[in-house]
Amino acid sequence: MVPVLQVEHLRKVFPVDDRRTLLAVDDVSFSVAAGEKVAIIGESGSGKTTIARMVARLTDVTAGRIFLQGTDITQLTGRKLREHYRHMQLVFQSPADSFDPRRTLGDGIAEGLRNFGWQKEAAWQEMERLLGLCGLEAGIAAHYPHEVSGGQCQRAAIARALALRPKLLLLDEATSALDVTVQADILALLARLQRELSLAYLFICHDIALVQDFCDRVLVMHEGRIVEEGTPDEVIGAPQQAYTQRLIDSVL
């Protein structure tokens, strides 16, 4: 079966000044199968966010290719890119970043549907269904992002991400800003959604303990490269690299 996401030989070089460059991502290849939950972990500066930004097409690649559902989207732009990108949606660390602070959560979620041709009333009904799916009361739609808790706002952000029925959610530190109990609630929600909707997740995270029970596979990044890969039990139970062991020791 074609993977939902496949990246091949991804590389990103940033200019530092007139003469120097920084190799932030160096020959990274991996794939995410349909319904699979994959985490990328690694210390700060190891290149996780740069990979996420390239996969999300927020940063151009220096080299390499990105396939979404088998289509090479590395160079796609405009309408073609938007069409393919509905299969992959992003959830950010700060839930409020997913919403315009001047608009209600309901408007923010319905907007995505309206942009894809939904009529106003149908979009509003679908928005309420999505809120329910994510464990929120319909009444929360009338609230602004700053009027709800971080956990509620992240649930609304997930509802928004689900609006276009994606196959893959890219979650960039999506629970890091939340309290530990709220983190657990959001992970439980994601696990339920994964079962009900057969979603795949690419989880960018620095905390290996957080993803231990949640993910099917873990990729460990160090200095722009994937240095280790396996199930959480393999990576945590029998790390092959001293770097991975240090990463585990730092949080467990």
Ligand SMILES: Nc1ncnc2c1ncn2[C@@H]1O[C@H](COP(=O)(O)OP(=O)(O)OP(=O)(O)O)[C@@H](O)[C@H]1O
């Ligand atoms: N726009 C940029 N310009 C120059 N260098 C950058 C830029 N973005 C990231 N870098 C550098 O690339 C390297 C990888 O950074 P990246 O943010 O991808 O790491 P990370 O693993 O996501 O870290 P964190 O967990 O702190 O977010 C770092 O050395 C960083 O300073």
